[in-house]
Amino acid sequence: MKNNNNHLDTAEHDTELLLTQKETGAQRVFSWLFENKVMLLFGALCIGAVLVSGNPMSFVVENIFVRFGRNGFTVMSLLIPVLAGMGLNFSIVIGAIAAQMGLFFAVDWGMTGLTGMLVAFAIATPLSVLFGFGVGRLFNKMKGAEMIAGLILGFFADGLYQLFFLYILGGVLPVKTNGLVIPGGVGIKNTIDLTGNMKYALDLVKLVDLILVLFIAIAVLAVIRIITELKNKRKFPLGPLVLLIASAVIYALTYIPTVERYLMTDRLPVVNAIEIGCVFIVFLSVWKFIKNKRTPDERFNPKRYIAWIVGALLLYAITYIPFIETIVTRSTIAVLPFALVAGLAVFNQAFLSTRLGQNMRTVGQSQVIANASGIHVDRVRILAMIISTVLASWGQLIYLQNLGTFATYGAHLQVGQFAIAALLVGGASVQKATNKQAITGVILFHTLFIVAPEAGKVLFDNAMIGEYFRVFISYGVIALALAMHAWQRKKKPELELPE
Numbered sequence: 001m002k003n004n005n006n007h008l009d010t011a012e013h014d015t016e017l018l019l020t021q022k023e024t025g026a027q028r029v030f031s032w033l034f035e036n037k038v039m040l041l042f043g044a045l046c047i048g049a050v051l052v053s054g055n056p057m058s059f060v061v062e063n064i065f066v067r068f069g070r071n072g073f074t075v076m077s078l079l080i081p082v083l084a085g086m087g088l089n090f091s092i093v094i095g096a097i098a099a100q101m102g103l104f105f106a107v108d109w110g111m112t113g114l115t116g117m118l119v120a121f122a123i124a125t126p127l128s129v130l131f132g133f134g135v136g137r138l139f140n141k142m143k144g145a146e147m148i149a150g151l152i153l154g155f156f157a158d159g160l161y162q163l164f165f166l167y168i169l170g171g172v173l174p175v176k177t178n179g180l181v182i183p184g185g186v187g188i189k190n191t192i193d194l195t196g197n198m199k200y201a202l203d204l205v206k207l208v209d210l211i212l213v214l215f216i217a218i219a220v221l222a223v224i225r226i227i228t229e230l231k232n233k234r235k236f237p238l239g240p241l242v243l244l245i246a247s248a249v250i251y252a253l254t255y256i257p258t259v260e261r262y263l264m265t266d267r268l269p270v271v272n273a274i275e276i277g278c279v280f281i282v283f284l285s286v287w288k289f290i291k292n293k294r295t296p297d298e299r300f301n302p303k304r305y306i307a308w309i310v311g312a313l314l315l316y317a318i319t320y321i322p323f324i325e326t327i328v329t330r331s332t333i334a335v336l337p338f339a340l341v342a343g344l345a346v347f348n349q350a351f352l353s354t355r356l357g358q359n360m361r362t363v364g365q366s367q368v369i370a371n372a373s374g375i376h377v378d379r380v381r382i383l384a385m386i387i388s389t390v391l392a393s394w395g396q397l398i399y400l401q402n403l404g405t406f407a408t409y410g411a412h413l414q415v416g417q418f419a420i421a422a423l424l425v426g427g428a429s430v431q432k433a434t435n436k437q438a439i440t441g442v443i444l445f446h447t448l449f450i451v452a453p454e455a456g457k458v459l460f461d462n463a464m465i466g467e468y469f470r471v472f473i474s475y476g477v478i479a480l481a482l483a484m485h486a487w488q489r490k491k492k493p494e495l496e497l498p499e
Contacts (some may be wrong), residue, residue, distance in 0.1 A: 038477055039427040039440060046447040053454035057323075060450055062331040065270065067446040068439075069203075069337035070402045074395030075419045075438045076344050077388050080351070081146075082433040084384035085364030088420045088481070090150035091135050091385070094157045095392025096412035098127035101164075102393070103400060104188070104408075107197060108177050117201040117401060124393045131157075132389030136382030143367075147430070154416060165408055192406035199404040202397075203334040208254055208263040210339055215251040219244055267332040271319055274328060278312040285309050337398055344391065345435045360384055364431075417478070421445060424477045 033040065050060060074092070081089040102124030106116045135153065142149045169175055170186040180188055222244035229235070253259050268276075285305040292300040318324055351357040363370040363380050370377050396415065400406055423433055426441025456465035 036427045038425060038480065039444065042425045042444045042448070042477075046444055046451070049448060049451040049455040052458050053451040054458065055451055055454055058327050058330050060447065061270075061327050063450045064443060064447055065331055065333050066402075067449070068442050069334050069341065070399050071395075071419070071422070071446065072341040072439070072442050073337070073344055073398050074392060074415065075422045075442050076341065076348060076435065077391030077395050078419060078423050079348050079433050079435070079438060080360065080384050080391075081388045082428070082431070083352075083357070083364050084360040084381055085367070085431075086139060086381060086384060087147045087430045088150075088423070088478075089385070089388050089392075090147055090416045090420065091153050091157075092388065092392035092419060093154035093412050093416045094131045094135060095128050095389040096396040096415045097157055097161050098131055098389070099124045099393040099396035099400070100161075100406065100408075100412060101127060103198070103397060103406060104165075104169075104180075104192070107192060107194070107406075108175055108180060110177070110197075112197040112201075114201050114205065116198045117397065120198070120397055121394065124397060125390060128390045128393035129386055132386035133382060135389060136385035139385060140378045140381055150416075158413065161412070162409060188408050190408055192408055194401065194404050194406055198401055201401050202336045202340075203402055204266045205336040206264055206266050207268060207335045208260065210335055211251060211254060211263065215247050218247040222247075266335055268335055268338075269329060270331040270333060271325070271328040273333055273338070274315060274319055278316045281308050281312040334402075337402065340394075340398065345439075348435055356380070356383065418445070421477050424481045430481060 050057075077092060077095070078089050081087065099120070102120040102122070105123055106120040109119070111119045135150070138153065139146045139149060166187040169188050170181050175181050175188070180192060182189055222240040225240040226244075229240075254263055285308045288300070288305050289302070292302075319328055352361065359370070359375045359380050360383075362373060362375060363377050367377050370380075392415070396412065400411065422441040422445035423438055424441065425445045426437035426439070428434070428437040428441065452469055453464075456462060456469065459465070
């Protein structure tokens with residue numbers, strides 16, 4: 001009898017454990033749905049708007065790629081301040097202002113093409129470093145209120161910008177190109193047309209030129225690494241040597257006539273981009289397995305890389321579905337802008353493994369713990385703002401050269417609003433943001449931008465309804481994110497750095 005009771009107790013325990021596991025699984029699903037509620041709602045809105053608008057999917061997808069290349073870099077410039085615990089960086093408007101100043105002087109000096117864009121980058125970068133330093137210093141005086149400070153600072157900077165372009169240029173500083181000046185000789189015109197000088201300056205860079213630049217960069221880094229190791233009398237580094245030889249072989253292949261003709265393009269069909277991406281993922285995964293076999297790492301997760309390989313093969317297989325094949329063969333992407341976005345994604349990911357990245361993560365989690373660990377909190381926060389401001393200025397230059405026109409007094413005004421809204425739509429929050437969320441957000445947010453006017457015209461016989469709706473949505477997701485942040489802080493106050 002006692003034995004039977006033990007069996008019953010064991011059965012009840014197993015039943016309770018099974019129910020607990022099921023409940024935990026249900027809780028995980030509910031938690032995921034709650035965390036991604038904005039992304040899921042936006043996804044449903046996008047699907048509905050696409051169906052209502054009646055636009056062909058090839059048209060929608062092609063415009064998504066155009067907008068992604070144009071806006072993706074700016075959205076991803078927001079990630080590092082979130083990592084450092086400074087929230088959503090509304091002050092990226094200041095980075096956009098630095099970009100527009102650099103672009104104006106490049107146009108005024110008669111620069112054209114890629115040379116002109118490089119001059120604009122050269123002017124905008126030190127300006128954005130200076131502006132980012134000032135913003136970081138200000139935010140250190142207003143800890144806990146960085147987002148509202150960034151918003152107000154953006155309005156203040158816009159006032160100084162208007163003064164500079166309306167009075168100082170032409171009134172104090174001479175302007176070489178008379179066509180840029182308002183009749184009367186003081187102040188700059190409302191719109192600067194980049195056609196004929198720097199429109200598509202980055203978009204027209206050919207794939208073969210990009211490969212050449214990458215080869216030179218890899219070669220220089222590999223040679224420096226080899227010289228450093230030999231100078232320190234260490235074992236000869238085979239890794240950099242193998243990388244140098246591999247990059248040289250890949251560059252040598254570009255001289256094969258068939259390969260050269262393939263690479264002499266500034267726009268890559270999406271189907272080819274998918275093929276290159278899948279091959280890269282497979283080779284990277286295989287390299288990880290080989291590397292782990294040579295030097296075992298406890299953190300190595302083989303299932304992760306197997307999933308990458310399977311995912312890449314499935315993605316490639318999907319391109320043979322007739323409907324998908326039609327879309328990916330008709331759509332193209334600009335090589336350099338997408339390469340820059342991919343490079344920034346790699347930078348953001350690699351940055352986390354650096355000492356500075358780890359320090360920023362610690363500061364973002366708790367300033368008290370960071371201070372106790374010997375981390376200079378204020379300095380780390382300033383560096384986060386400098387990096388974000390510089391990246392934002394580069395993103396604005398990518399945006400303007402693709403747009404082809406430069407609205408002198410309005411191009412920067414909604415940069416912060418739309419970039420932050422796109423990031424939040426992807427599932428990010430004030431405390432957490434990733435590359436995946438930024439990419440997802442750009443795709444969803446700009447899908448709605450593309451189809452909303454046509455959907456509004458179909459539903460209400462007025463395309464402007466769609467315009468108003470997407471602006472309302474952008475403000476709405478920002479308000480929702482800030483409200484959720486305030487609620488979470490009230491529920492669980494964060495540790496603050498003592499004065």
